[in-house]
Amino acid sequence: MRFHSCPSAFGLAIGLVSTAVVAGPEPGRTDQLLVKFDSNFVNGASEARRLGESLGKELKYVRETPTGRVLFALPEKASNRAVEKFAKAIQRMPGVSYAEADINLVAFSTNDPYREQYQWHYKGPNQGQPGGLNVESVWGALDTTYTEVVVAVLDTGITPHPDLDANVIAGYDMISDPNRAKDGDGRDTDPTDQGDSTDPTRRSSWHGTHVAGTVAAVNDNGLGMAGVGGNRVKVMPVRVLGVGGGSYADIGDAILWSAQQGVRVINMSLGGQSSCSPGSYMQEAINTAVSAGVTVVVSAGNSNADTVNFTPASCQNVINVAAGNAAGGRSYYSNYGELVDLMAPGGGNGGAVWSMYNLGYDSIGEPSYGGMNGTSMAAPHVAGLAALALTEANNLSPIEVEGLLKAQVRAFPASCLGCGTGLADAAQVMSSLDSSSSTPVPPEEPVLDAPLAPGFLNYNLSGGTSLTLSWGASSSADLYELEFSTKLKGRKWGDYQVIDDAILGTSLPHSPGDGTFRYRVRATNSAGISAWTESPNISISNTDTESGSESTKCHPKRGCQ
Known part of the structure; x- marks a missing residue:
């Protein structure tokens, strides 16, 4: 078995890729x-x-x-x-x-040539590693009574490896573009990583194999290295990244498919430079998975910037993981900010994260081990820890898992702004599950469902060209959006124009002028958006008077009255 310190196969964020010439989708x-x-x-x-x-x-x-x-x-x-x-x-x-x-999303791994101590990242302060996960002492205390947990790793797929194969179950290739997939077809049941390089002189990243190894490499088998899951956790590889990255739509589909397979944790060591909107497909897929009992772990990103501008790191209902170095400080490349939940070993500044690897260039080669750095490496430490906790306490909800991991952390050795609640600590997490007095602390944001559509859209025309729109309140709504469209010649209508997209109340005056108009309103909250509730056609002219005022209301299902 050969060891290798791996260069990055992908760039730090959307728009930046490896300097090697690569055929395929452009990240930006x-x-x-x-x-x-x-x-x-x-x-x-x-x-x-x-x-x-x-x-x-x-x-x-x-x-x-x-x-x-x-x-x-x-x-x-x-x-x-x-x-x-x-x-x-x-x-x-x-x-x-x-x-x-x-948009195109890419894997979050970075280029760092340092190779020091193999898997320092599993040790803890008592072993001279202040930045490690502190999980080695946990493995020795595990017994044979547990519930097996599956982690879906949404990544480049997986390659055969004798130190990992026993903990891998059947997955799926979710890449819809055959050119990106490099396997001659679109989606299929084979999640094997075909390599993300098309240049025989440039080594592929084998990113998914490395990430999967951190989660669930086989322990105590007399071979190379170990995984956080301590032989209690299995990996289900879901291939979403290929040549040049991965499709936003494919990744959203993969989240939904994984949740349907009964996994308890999803790891996404990937992302792109785009904020996650409440109404986006990514947020919808994540909300669906969390509602099904799946904990979603994501990497913060590698641009040394606020994670609020990256997807899926800025999505709600995820555990957002920043990367730390061996000294316990934030890695130089790691994103940061208020949306970061906690920090875990990602490598850099003298110590890479070691895991499974492959020596192939543009096709699969010999299995190996390699050191990589990035928030891509930090996230699977937390995903593996979440799964390990679930093997002991399988009834924990995603909210409780997040609260547990964020509460049972070690303090940072030095001040670390925007790094979350602390350093992930496996020993503290597992110890807290053994204590009957320990109750997981819920996270700041509860899991919400998208709001229902407003019950009615009423209008009151009181003369001239002015009217007042009002609607029934929607449960769990934070704000409302109101738009209108103007009738053009014949049967055509113009595009809807936004009147106000952040309305706190349930009414708003509007003066559109003369013409025929339609209005629509919908509710929003942090979990998503509702369907539109629409008005009938409203004709207005300056000849309207107070005595000719009218009022009507419309329901999204029963129509207008």
């Missing part, structure tokens, strides 16, 4: 977008024509996601910013609830 550009319609029953091809004709740009229907969002393709790639701007134009059109660019 895309030619696809996701659209959520008000109705769950739409004809994708017809909508492609309607939207394309209205906005003067050809669209091609690709497929639907498991939650009914529709994926469309543009004729050519453009920057993420340009496609996002086009998506917002689509979002303003009638019948559309939400639209977003299908």
Whole structure:
């Protein structure tokens, strides 16, 4: 078995890739977008024509996601910013609830040549490693009474390795683009990593194998290295990253598929430079998984920047993990900020994180071990620890798992702003489960469901060109969004225009002028958005008087009265 210190196969964030020439998708550009319609029953091809004709740009229907969002393709790639701007134009059109660019996400590993002590990151302060996970003492105390837990690793897939194979179960290849997948087809049941390099002189990252090894390498088998899970945890590899990264839509689909398989933890050591909106497909998929009892762990990102601008790190209902070095300080590359939950070993500044690896270049080669650095390496330490805790206390909810991990941390050796509640500590987590007096501390944000649609949309026309819109309150709503559309010539209507997208109350005056109009309102909260509640056509002219005032109301299902 050979050892290797691995270079990065991916860049630090969307828009930055390896300097090697790589065929495949460009991380900072895309030619696809996701659209959520008000109705769950739409004809994708017809909508492609309607939207394309209205906005003067050809669209091609690709497929639907498991939650009914529709994926469309543009004729050519453009920057993420340009496609996002086009998506917002689509979002303003009638019948559309939400639209977003299908951005490319990449693995969060960095290039660091240092190779010091193998797997220092599993030791603790009493073993001279202030930045380690402190898990070695836990393994020795584990007994044979436990519940096996499965962790879905959404990554580049996996390669055969004698120090990992026994703890790997069947997974899936969720990459829909055959060129990105490099296996000659689209999605299939084989999650084998085909390599993310197309250059025979450039080694692939084998990122998924390294991450999976941290979670669940086989312990006490007389071979190389160990995994956090202590032989109680299995890995289900779900391949979402290929040549050049991975599709946002594919990753969202993979989250939903993994939750359906009964996993208890999902690890995503990946991301891109884009904030996670409450109405986005990524947030919807995460909320669905968490509601199904799945704890979702993500890496904070490697840009030495605030994690609020990265996806999925800025999503709600995730455990956001920053990377620490061997001294217990924040690694120089790690993202930070108020959204970070805690810090775990990621390597850098003299000590890489060691795990399973492969020596292949543009195809699978000899199994090996390698040192890598990044928040990609920090996240699986926490995912493995979450799974290990669940083997002892299988009834813990995702909220309780997050609270437990964040409460049972070690203090930072020195001040660390934006690094979360502390350093992840396996010994403290597992010890707290043995104490009957220990109660996990819930996280700041509860798991919420998206709000229901407002019950009615009423309008009161009191003369002139002014009217007042009002609607029934929606349970769990934080804010409301109100838009209107103007009738054009013939049977055509203009795009919906935003009146106010952050309304605290349930009424708002508006003076649109003369014409015929439609209004729609929806509720929002941190978990998502509701369907639209629409008004009937409203005709207004200066000849309207007080005596001609009218009032009507509309219900999203029963219509207008």
